[in-house]
Amino acid sequence: MVKVTKGFKELVNEAEARVTSLSATEVDEKATETGVALIDLRDIREIKREGTIPGSIHIPRGMLEFWIDADSPYYKKELDDAKELILFCNKGWRSALAALSLQSMGIENVSHMAGGLEQWQKDIGPIKPI
Numbered sequence: 001m002v003k004v005t006k007g008f009k010e011l012v013n014e015a016e017a018r019v020t021s022l023s024a025t026e027v028d029e030k031a032t033e034t035g036v037a038l039i040d041l042r043d044i045r046e047i048k049r050e051g052t053i054p055g056s057i058h059i060p061r062g063m064l065e066f067w068i069d070a071d072s073p074y075y076k077k078e079l080d081d082a083k084e085l086i087l088f089c090n091k092g093w094r095s096a097l098a099a100l101s102l103q104s105m106g107i108e109n110v111s112h113m114a115g116g117l118e119q120w121q122k123d124i125g126p127i128k129p130i
Contacts, residue, residue, distance in 0.1 A: 008093065015096040019103060020111035024123040027086055027113045031055055035083030039064075041094050042117070051127040053088070053120060061094050065101060088113040088120070 022030070031038045031053070038056040040047060047058060057078055059067050066074040068085075085107065087095040095112035102110045113120065121127065 012093045012096050015100040016114075019096060019099040021092075021096070021114040022086060022111050024113060024115065024120045027053075027088070027120070028124050030084075030086065033084075035081060037079060037082035037085050039085055039087050040117075041087055041089045041098055046090065048130050050117065051129040053117070054126070054128045056088070061089070061098060064098055065105065068102065068107070069105070084109040084111075086111050086113060088116050090116045091118055092116040 027038065030036050032055070038053060040052045040056045040058045041061040041064065042052075042058075043060060044058070052058065057076075059076070063074060066072045067076045068079065069075060085102065087098050087102075087110065089095045089098075092113060092115045095116060099110050099112040115122075117127070
């Protein structure tokens with residue numbers, strides 16, 4: 001077994017301290033604004049099993065940095081008009097880490113939804129089945 005000296009919880013806490021976290025209610029209010037892209041980072045199996053937030057764009061966590069960068073051969077043109085990115089996952093852990101990664105790429109208008117899809121379902125409710 002590899003020795004972990006800094007666990008995922010500490011990494012997530014550090015990311016949370018450095019990125020903007022939005023509540024599910026704040027995300028619901030912002031999601032329809034022009035230029036706001038709501039990005040679902042979850043695995044396709046999670047999305048097929050649980051559905052997603054209406055209007056969100058699926059970008060798997062492992063491809064995020066490649067799909068966001070216009071210089072990448074994997075860039076997604078659906079992001080051409082995006083001025084602000086809001087990331088979410090299931091619990092808010094992956095999205096906090098991902099938002100920090102995008103900040104390190106120089107993206108200033110990036111945030112994540114605290115509590116993820118689980119919190120969305122508690123506070124807002126409806127998701128879109130796939």
